[in-house]
Amino acid sequence: MYISLRDTSPAPKTRRTGARVSSVVITLGIVSMLTDVSSESVSAILPLYITGVIGLSMVAYGFLDGLYQGVSAVVRIGAGWVSDRGDQPKWVAFFGYGLSAIARVGLLIATGFGALTAVITADRIGKGVRTAPRDAMISAASAPDDLGRSFGVHRMLDTVGAALGPLLAFVILLLIPDGYSTVFVVSLAFAVLGLAVLGLMVPGSRRAAAAQVAAGGAVASAEGAAHAETAAELRPRFRWAQLRDPRLRRLLIAAGLLGLLTVGDGFIYLLLQSRGAFAAEFFPLLYVGTNVAFLALAVPLGRLADRIGRARLFVIGHLALLGAYVVAAIPVSGVAITVLCLLLLGAFYAATDGILAALASQFTPAAARATGIASAQTVVAVSRLVASTGFGLLWVVWGRESAITGIAIALALVIPAAALLLATPRRPRSVAE
Numbered sequence: 502m503y504i505s506l507r508d509t510s511p512a513p514k515t516r517r518t519g520a521r522v523s524s525v526v527i528t529l530g531i532v533s534m535l536t537d538v539s540s541e542s543v544s545a546i547l548p549l550y551i552t553g554v555i556g557l558s559m560v561a562y563g564f565l566d567g568l569y570q571g572v573s574a575v576v577r578i579g580a581g582w583v584s585d586r587g588d589q590p591k592w593v594a595f596f597g598y599g600l601s602a603i604a605r606v607g608l609l610i611a612t613g614f615g616a617l618t619a620v621i622t623a624d625r626i627g628k629g630v631r632t633a634p635r636d637a638m639i640s641a642a643s644a645p646d647d648l649g650r651s652f653g654v655h656r657m658l659d660t661v662g663a664a665l666g667p668l669l670a671f672v673i674l675l676l677i678p679d680g681y682s683t684v685f686v687v688s689l690a691f692a693v694l695g696l697a698v699l700g701l702m703v704p705g706s707r708r709a710a711a712a713q714v715a716a717g718g719a720v721a722s723a724e725g726a727a728h729a730e731t732a733a734e735l736r737p738r739f740r741w742a743q744l745r746d747p748r749l750r751r752l753l754i755a756a757g758l759l760g761l762l763t764v765g766d767g768f769i770y771l772l773l774q775s776r777g778a779f780a781a782e783f784f785p786l787l788y789v790g791t792n793v794a795f796l797a798l799a800v801p802l803g804r805l806a807d808r809i810g811r812a813r814l815f816v817i818g819h820l821a822l823l824g825a826y827v828v829a830a831i832p833v834s835g836v837a838i839t840v841l842c843l844l845l846l847g848a849f850y851a852a853t854d855g856i857l858a859a860l861a862s863q864f865t866p867a868a869a870r871a872t873g874i875a876s877a878q879t880v881v882a883v884s885r886l887v888a889s890t891g892f893g894l895l896w897v898v899w900g901r902e903s904a905i906t907g908i909a910i911a912l913a914l915v916i917p918a919a920a921l922l923l924a925t926p927r928r929p930r931s932v933a934e
Contacts, residue, residue, distance in 0.1 A: 522654045525642035528702050529635055530658030535695030536598060537659055539688045540624070541666030541792070543608065544569070545785035546674070548767040550681055551617070561614055563893015566765040568621050571886020573629025574879045581633035581875030590634030590871060591703050597631025598699055600624075602692035608685040629882070633875035638703070640862040640870055648862060649811060652855030653803020660796040660850075666691075667788035674782040749864040749873060752812075753880045755919040756857060759819050760884025762912040764892040764905075766791065766846060769829050772901050773842060776834040787843065794847020795854075802851045811860050812923040818852025819916050821845045826909035830902055857881065 547569075551562045580597065584590040604624035611620045636652075643651035669687060673680045770787040806814040825845035828838060858874050865873030895904035 522651055523642035526639050526651050526655055530655045532695050532699045533659035534662035535691050537662030538666040539691035541663045542670040542684055542688050545667035545670045545788040546684055548771055549784050559896050560893050563890050565621055566767055567886040567890035569625055571882040572622050572625040574882035576626050576629040577633055577875040577879040580630040581871035584634040584871040585869055590638050594631040594634040595699055597627045598696050601627030602696055605689035605692050632878055633871045636858040636874045637871035648859040649803040649807035652859050653800040656855040657796055657799040660792050660799055664789050664792035664796055667785035671785040746864045751922045752860055755922040756877055757880040757884045758915050759919050760881045761888050762908055763885050763888055765889040768892055772829050773839050790843035791846045794844045795850045798848055798851035806856050811856050814852050815856050816920045818849050821848040823912050826905055830905045
């Protein structure tokens with residue numbers, strides 16, 4: 502018996518030409534792009550704003566970063582369940598985007614630890630509500646064989662916003678050195694714009710999205726058209742038993758283990774900034790570098806995942822994260838080291854972010870898809886909350902270099918275990934074959 506990280510047994514291949522990504526996926530990508538300009542312009546200045554402007558400790562920052570990474574977990578499964586039960590993922594997502602927009606207003610008046618905790622919690626709950634319904638709409642609007650491509654295109658557009666947001670923050674701080682409030686106001690404007698695009702331009706249910714795909718010819722093959730027609734029919738009833746697929750269970754365990762060793766990017770950027778001693782206004786450019794790498798790699802790695810196996814690429818992506826930890830830990834500074842670290846972080850996100858949703862979607866039936874995706878995202882969110890909070894304590898107790906070195910060693914040990922969890926047995930070929 503051979504062990505393979507391919508997701509399923511090989512299926513008969515059909516030759517497809519001219520396959521395109523659904524207009525629903527493109528529109529959702531534009532919504533995410535505008536929203537990410539909003540959220541990433543804020544997240545790019547939060548580490549310095551919390552530790553430098555407000556003057557909170559590194560432990561407090563670790564707690565707030567943990568909230569930023571993981572508090573969305575408390576609502577993800579519930580939002581996915583509501584989306585599946587009502588077949589209205591658009592309006593569940595709309596509520597989540599709206600809550601995050603309201604949180605931008607809170608940033609203008611929050612000046613202490615308690616107020617920041619409340620604002621970050623509201624913003625991240627909004628993210629938790631919207632993510633699974635949005636990804637379920639992407640999945641419903643895509644042919645099964647093109648899930649990696651569709652999620653890659655969406656993440657590419659999402660990452661355009663994630664790159665523009667920190668760049669916008671950099672320009673504002675360059676022109677106004679203490680212009681943090683200006684960043685918050687601009688962030689609010691982009692959040693409202695993204696909300697408007699979602700409300701006006703995205704179909705309201707999975708059936709409507711699938712019908713738009715079929716009408717617009719976004720799925721060119723006969724197989725893709727049949728998928729869209731099937732998705733447009735009356736949806737089957739949701740049952741929790743539909744989430745009992747052993748492959749989904751193994752995915753949740755592997756993603757949770759790896760998430761426990763995925764610390765927030767802000768810690769890595771603070772380490773690079775302390776070693777390089779560059780001016781504070783250049784700090785947002787670190788986020789730009791990571792997101793540009795993500796942008797360049799999202800679609801190619803999505804296509805690669807469809808060819809070599811999504812589980813395999815998910816594991817490879819964490820090897821890139823390990824490389825980023827190693828580069829951040831070595832006692833060397835300079836532009837080349839910083840750029841290499843940012844490239845590795847970008848590759849990690851391109852190989853794991855959309856791929857996780859595609860894997861969870863693959864392991865759940867259509868009626869439970871949003872809940873299945875939400876389950877995987879919940880596990881990752883909770884584990885990353887623990888990772889960031891714990892790393893803040895390690896930073897204080899061990900020191901920054903020792904803390905990142907310890908996390909790198911632990912990740913190197915866990916990656917092979919995750920690969921075994923995601924591996925599926927493949928029957929050996931017979932002599933006749």
